Amino acid sequence: MKRILAQCTKELAQFRRDRLTLALAFILPVMTLFIFGFAIRLEAKNIAIVVQDFDRSNLSRRYTEGLYQTNQFVPAQWSGDDPMQDALDRGIAKAAVIIPPDFSRGIAAGKTSQLQVLIDGTDVNNARVIKNSIQAFTRSFLQDQNLMSGTSKITPRLRLWFNPGRRESLYIVPGVFGVILAIYPSLLAALAMSREKEQGTILQAYASSISAAELLLGKCLAYLVVGIGQAIFVIGLGCAIFRIWFVGDPSPFLIGTGIFLIASIMFGLLIGVRANNRSVAVQGVATAGFLLALLLSGFIYPLSNIPFPLSLVTNIVPARYFIEISRDAFVRGTGWEGVWVAQVCLVVLAFVLFNIARRILGRMQLPG
Amino acid sequence: MKLLRRLIESRFWALTVKEIGQILRNKQLIFLLVFPPTIQLLIFGLALNPDVQNLKLGVVDYSNTPMSRELVSALTANGVFRVDRAPPNEQILGEQVRRGEIITGLVIPPTFNRDLKSDHPAEVQVLIDAVDANTAGIASGYAAQIINHFSQQLAPQNQAPIETQVTILYNPGLISSWFIVPGVLGLVLNLGSSLVSTSAIVREKDTGTLEQLLMTPAAAWEIILAKVVPLFVLLLGEVMLAVTVATLVFHVPFRGNFFLFMGFSGLYICVGIGIGFLLATVSRSQQQAILTSFFINLPLIQLSGAIAPIESMPRFFQILSLFNPLRHYVKVVRGVLLKGNGLEVLYPEAIALTAFAVALLAISTYKFRTQLS
Structure with a gap:
């Protein structure tokens, strides 16, 4: 535990000192929020x-x-x-x-x-x-114009639930939170991990008594702190600009955000462990993150429209479950009863990602 | 002949040969030009699908008569709705919609059949989950149309005086990939050309070989041109690959002129290379270049109309998108492939893209030169 905390403090100190990364950690998410939140509208007006x-x-x-x-x-x-x-x-x-x-x-x-x-x-x-x-x-x-009898024999009474005005921002913005929190925390985590490899400082960690799990958990904790900061910043700003708010019990969303952040940081660490330098790590997160979180998460069009073999992949995309939780919190409002399955899936995915990263990192370490 | 000899003996030629050699040896670069574009085209084309079909419908049929069952089968006839379950009452139906198990619900009242026989209009209730505002809008339109059509058939003497004959042009089957794939083709070319050209320059910076090049008597324009030409040829190859995937896998039609399309693609490659060079000159390392390319490419792609149509963006973003070269190229790709547009329609885009290409290449050459000296 002590070693995890030490690793975490070290990582946070490094993060604070790196001005460029610090700026990127907050400017890029806000830019994404603005562009996605305002520009992605499916239905044309005028x-x-x-x-x-x-x-x-x-x-x-x-x-x-x-x-x-x-x-x-x-x-x-x-x-x-x-x-x-x-x-x-x-x-x-x-x-x-x-x-x-x-x-x-x-x-x-x-x-x-x-x-x-x-x-x-x-x-x-x-x-x-x-x-x-x-x-x-x-x-x-x-x-x-009284050209046709006004009363047809069957009158459909259409009722739109949850979003009667059909505000598209209500659909898009909670999804944008998912895309942002899938990409940027994992980008930072991947950068941190691959930096150690690129600069060779990872060798010191190998030589010390810290285990692979402790190293990963320490970094994860550090970037969880950063990620929570990003989440509060982006979600707060998003709610204020697009005028959306929780419609029910916010607790599933708050807890879901924490779990989702851990899952995406683990994904970033996994890529960082695999990549040998920072450029590869950034490209890996950018390509995989964007393809998965943007296209296979149900962010733009319903998941049920994705054809069969590809639809299997959507099951292992963490963003998909988070977007479900987020839309429930801001639009539907069913609470725990509706989203507990998604929460469980997120926990499982986070754990699996952690284990794969630990295995790969453990293999590089000297035995004993 | 003489011209050819002069070309082959020139410094420019020697530099070009060096660049080609470097590119061919760089397996990662070739991989970067073939693998990601194909995957992106496939995933975008398959995953981004706005179809409104097979919406799960829950039916509470209190009437339970042949007529009410006919209404249900009319609703499900063209595949927009699919009966998923038949809950016993409205409360349970509402609960199922709330939990997202079904998207739409239909409640037929017990008096349905009686009302139909009398002059009383029969009311049916249609619930639609509007979390997805877009799908809900289209689904409610369909539901209203189908029910109206059904009730018109019940009273055949009451024929509508106006009949709308709708013809969908360019994509009569409304196949969704025909919209997405041409857009993604632009996106792929943008990413490919800017990334490859950035890394071509930054690599020399990182390894310090740029200084060596500077020591040679070659002029800045010769160094740059020698870098551009082989990349240009490679990227033209990438365009061909992408078009092949689009037409073979997704059966996107190619209605316009092939050479016009390649001409426009060549213009856009120049734009992309210009963006890449500019990125390379402003950033100090490869990592920085990639991070800054995030800043540039994200808005370029989102404001291009490749994924979400430009017409539905707020006014401000619509105007902003006019300064986005990718927007013009995406319009060209859709125009040439789907509509069969020629230059008489696309000349504004030709002018805009030429202006972007010239401006970007000029600025990056200038910046490059100032950095060199």
Whole structure:
């Protein structure tokens, strides 16, 4: 225990003295919070569309105006006569609505008028959003204009739970906490471990009586202190800027954060033990950390969309469990009952990572 | 012929040959150019999938009549929803949504069938877990559409006077990888070109061979150009590899002109090499270079539209992204591959990328020269 604490104090002293790393430890996470928190939005607002009105009747004009009043679409400036070539191909507009010349006459005569809608499918997600909203608008337009009996036989009562306003920041920001705390604490830990190897000071540790487990635990403790500092800083700032707060019992989140920090520090130490110099260590954490925490953690799109062999990998990504805990704390609010499994998984992962690192480090040490 | 001889006998040629030799001997560099891009393309393409499909649906059917069962099968017919469980009452259904076991819930009231037969509108309740705001939005749109469609079929005389005929262009099947993979292609090229060029210079700095180069009569531009040319050729190879993966594995269409695409890629490689050189000149060691590249590449990638669309970012970031060369390149890749755009559409991007390439290479050469003297 004494040796662990000594190792921890030594590591913290070194960390404090290294100005560049100290700055990186706090500036990089904040930068990530800002960019991810603000810039990752999946659903487009103010989508530019063009309406080609061949009918030019009162009805078609009302339709066009109504479309822009949904607050989802804005008219795009374009010139030409082929909306596909002149607006969609050029990327000026994301969708085109073409109102045929006999639009209002046909409706007056009791016939069905065909409204043509062209949608740019390059952005798959928003193509779906646009398609849904144009169809929903058309239906409500028909009812508003008394063209269709307002009372359909079945009325769906839609209720959105947990996030009724569908604020996307509520989904993204708790996930960003997970990505940040997966990458930066492990980056620092990997740097510390590989520095000892690069500068050869690890040999002194080998020669001394400290064991591999004690060395790892000492470093882990030191960076746990740093990581808790980062966590308080980033999560506090994130809550203040994006106006989110705990919706239920915060204790699973607080404990989960501690366990998750240990898991990601262990991951960093493991990479540090494997890498021979700091550049390799940084690259290892950056590549593996970003790929795992960003792509295989359910941060952007639901985990259930990941196809089979790859979906197995998601089970060993600590960030995945933490993001689950974090979203529960800030949006869902079920508390321990909902997230205890994730907590257990995090403990297991942290322990496994520690053991692998200890094995590798132990192998390098002289026996006895 | 004479020109060729002069080229071969020039100092520049000798330096280039030295660089090529160094690159070919550096197994790590070749590995760096082949392995990570392929893995990144594969993982991004497979993992980032915005499909709204197979959402777990819990059904509480108090009515339990043929009509209510038909409504359930209408909801599940096109694969958006999938019945996962049928809890006995609303409380349990709510509990299951709360625990995240199911994403959506449907409650059909006991009076459903009776209401349908009378003039009374029948109400059904649809619960959607909106933690994932994006998926919830699309799912609720689908649910409303399907139920409306179903109720319209019940009263066929009541035909809708307007029918919307939706045509999805460029990606009619809405295959998600067709959006992500071209974006990641830009990302991969950006990472590859900046990383490789940084390490080419920093390595010489670290080992001190840069001073030796400086002692030779070679001019700064000759040293730099000799470094650029072989990297340029290598990175063009990386582009080809990435395009091959995109078209063979993900079946992304290549609708535009291949040479136009390679021309743009060449421009972007110059931009990437410029970024890399700039990084190398400002940092003192390889470790510092890699850490600073974090600072540069993270915003470049996130504000490029490769992962999340630019249109959905706040205004400020949209304007900021105009100063991001990667944004322009990603637009070009999507434009050429999916839309078959030609230069008449992409000329603004061509101008922007040329400006970035010239500016970055000029600044880094200048900084390099001042460091040399």
